Amino acid sequence: MTARLDALDDLKVVNVAEFSEKLAIIAENPAELTQYQQDYLELLQSYEKSLRGDFDGAAVLLESMLARDTAPEIVFRVKALLVNVFAVTRNYRNAFSYLEQVSREVQSVTSTRAKEHGLSVLAYTYNQLSEFDIARFYAQLLINSATSEKALCHGRHHLIESLYGLGQWELFSTNVELSVSHCVNHRELIFANLIRLKYYNYLLLHEQYQQADEYYQSFIDSVAKTNYPFLLAGVLGAAAKNNLALAQYDAAEELARRTLQYSGSSEFSVPVLNAYDVLYQVNHSRRDYNKALEYHIKYTSALKANSDDRFVRQQAYHVAKAEIEVKDQRLALLDKDNELLFLQKNLYEQEVQQNRLIMLLLLLIVALVSFMAYRGMSGRSRFKKMAEYDQLTGISNRYHFNNQARVALDYCELDAKPAALILFDLDYFKNINDQYGHAAGDWALQQVVKTCRNFMRNNDVFGRIGGEEFAVVLPGCHADKAALMAEICRDAIATIDTKGSGYTFPLRASFGVSSSDTSGYQLKQLLADADLAMYKAKQSGRDQVSMYTEELG
Template sequence: MRLGKGRTLWVAAALACVLAAPAQAQVSPGIDALIEQAEAIKTSQPAKFYDVLERLEKRVEEATPEQRLKLRLLRAHGFLMKGRAEPAIRELRQIQQETDDPEMLFWTGSLLVNTYALTRKFEQGLTTLNDILPLATKVEKKDVRHRGLLVAGLLYNQVGEYMLGEQYANQVLADAPEGRNQCAAGNLVAEAALGLKKAPSEEMIFRTIKVCEDQKEPILGGLTRTYLARKWVEDGKVDQAIELLERYLPTVTATGYPLVISEYHAMLASMYLKLGDIGTAHAHANEAVERGVGMTSLPLVVAYKTLYEIAESRGDSKAALSRYRQYADADKAYLNDVKTRQLAYQIVRQQILQKTQQISMLDQENQVLQLQRTVDQQAAQNTRLIVILLVLLVASIGYWAFKIKRVQLSLKKMAETDALTGICNRHHFTLRAERALAECARNGEQAALIMFDLDHFKNINDRFGHGTGDWALKEVAEASKGFCRRIDVLGRLGGEEFAILMYGCDLRAAARVAEDCRVRLAQIETRETGHVFAITGSFGVTSSMQSGYSLAKLLSHADKQLYRAKHLGRNRVCVHENEHENVRAAGSNVLELPQREGRTEHLGA
């Protein structure tokens, strides 16, 4: 199975089996017995399941409507087991179109969302989830309601919205779930806690592991043990964590799921390396790579990094270089995958906001139409005069509103825009950045600030004139726009100094954007000015995780790193890190990036 590109995709695969169990209904005994048999063996005996499914297909004409619905759901499950996601999606969507029962819509919608999660169609999954979640309060059967809420928690964890994932999983745990649902919910809560950088409760983890073992769910149980091992490592109990993973490695290996097995080996490799057991660490890292080949996953990144550090410790520079390249490629692929999921969430979120605004506008238009109808009825005798007066009034108001609006927009643009580059001036940048930081703080999202200053810009003005300098500033602003999303804020702070506030972006991602921007500036072609000169910039980067949500503090820390980049030789990126993170990351460079021309430096506060 190669659908799994990240930890929670295996949880999705495990939940697919849980979600496929249909609700009970009054059906004829013969076909009902076959349906129950298919349900019991659909994951444990695939060949026999398809045989029973074929027998049911031959008796479809005898089936009641309830039985046919169950058969169609089994058919969709059969498609998924064969890796045929598209037929499964078509079947589930057709069922949704043919029913208006809230419980059935919620149930099939949950299966559809889970299928989208398995096939990495996150935008469709989030859109469908948004459609079915309002139905949860209308679902009387607790088990069906729990499955839908678990799918919501699963998908939000996948796209990095761990607070929402934890919220829906906790809703299930608070409602006395059945064994399998309790196992899945506990796993999602522990995963969300790690994603939020919170220590999960050991009591809750042990309880979840016990439930998963009782329900014979080795995949979810195995994943939950990795959360416990991570907590123990953070608490300094490395030997205890190793003993736990080594004891259950054979059980996890027996499941045959490559990513879970690779996760165990990668974690063991990293732990043994910490203890100085190079040989054992090397063996586990190689096993993790072998199991994880062809996947984009965090275990593969950890395994390659371990192999690189082992080669470096042995003084084998050739092997170290090769392993570092593999580690950098795996890390880049994994981060791109994470960004893709986060972008899907942002896109769907914007679509939902636009839909809400459209509905609000339609409601307002309906209210206006109703009011107009009432006025027309009350003044039927003077209709023509009223219409003429309204037309004149609307035309006059529209004309003056248009004129005033144009003047307002012109003044607003002059007040907010840098006249030379067309981007935000310092005042407008400050206002927009402070609003964005306040929203990030409310939503619990990170934000990052990039400041950069053009190197030797005074020399360009002095040697080639201010016209050439102005051309360079405009080119830099245009190049910088290419690295900004619509939700980001780009501004010219003054002279040759620029800043970018990145919404929902962590320090690592911002450092990468700064590095890409630095390279792009150096590639600006200057021959069209009639002169040949280099345009480079010195960058300072920080984030809300290091500097908080105060714009003044972010600017201060980024500015210090900018001048540090100047001091170190210009044309480089310097990143601000706080002392606590430096201590915790002792012996490794947590934010280390693949190097190109120039440098990326890190400094604790």
């Protein structure tokens, strides 16, 4: 029976339907199984639930197995599977808590199957965390120790992922075809096509669009046969970007829409981001600006959600890691305390008391020093924040904005990337202060900043450089996209409901946009040109966006 369960274990990602059918047959007579076989069966049932998308049910079943006496190799595999289940449901804290346990236990596991599973989970998860050096280490361990062709295929896939993340293109290129052939020859079509997708992205990254299109045609039929939505969405999203680069707009649009169909509930995955970006650019090229704006808003919203999710994931990983380190330190301290007590048990009571008093005094000194150090560090942090950020709106002040903007512009110039600058101020702001008071004016400034930040990327530099004057540096952004961003912000400011201030008054802003194409990469020149454009917007009736051109100079 154990051999039958092992065969099902190998079948689960090759043929999900057949795996579920055969698993149900074995589960009909659990009384015929040994305790180990029953635990193994429950582990496979947890896999089946996760493959069907019932991650909550899988988590409940798996954690119930940890609460009872179970074979060590099964316990290890339960923890490894919980890493995947909790990561998919974005319960990152639990996921990475189990990840740390798996990484500590993997070298001591005696079961080959369990060890291969653990190494695969570690390599995959560290790739998702962008810890590519660690992922490569575990992938290579899996390749070196693999006893099955399936495990070797999985290890090669994880290695390809980490090499791509590290940008080690020579090793990446030489490993792709060998890895694909190996996985195809051993019926691991999903992993073979995941590797092909990574090579497809490599071709797009290096702007080899025609070769990329030919490569896509060579493996898209194999991808379709897998019926794996995540893989299909990834390939179609990349193909949409490729067709856009080849100016094949109709095909790009169709592929983007199919990407969204296969993405399901993945609201901010990379395929979804690719699809929204393609739909925005296609409609922009057709001058259908309403649809372009609609998709650009969806793209920026998904991009922000993706960035927030990555931040939460990284934060949860480091918190879980720190918690386990603290537990280890506590155990080490307890061990030391026990050794100390053992050595002191024959000493006179007076000496014991004296030693305890000395230890207490030392702890008090350490606590006092730690407290003073903490106060000093928090004070420095507070003063640094006060020196760099505007106290009213929370964004960069003029000094900090200038420093951050120059860093961003120098980076763009060095990498030959475009950059743009948006300058805007509020129309008739003095009237608001004069008629309704400075409290209403302060409220208006805070709402404007809060509204505009919703449409900005994480790497955009946003600062208050005057009373009601603001500037935004957009690295990697062309002039037309910056103008569209300014138009979005202008429209959003005009729709702010001012009743929250206690008064009702109009809020409007005039925008000027400059870019590195016409103004270069010097902040001073970009600001000067954007100011000229904003002055033109003011002259033309205010509440509008004006782009700097050489005629304005």
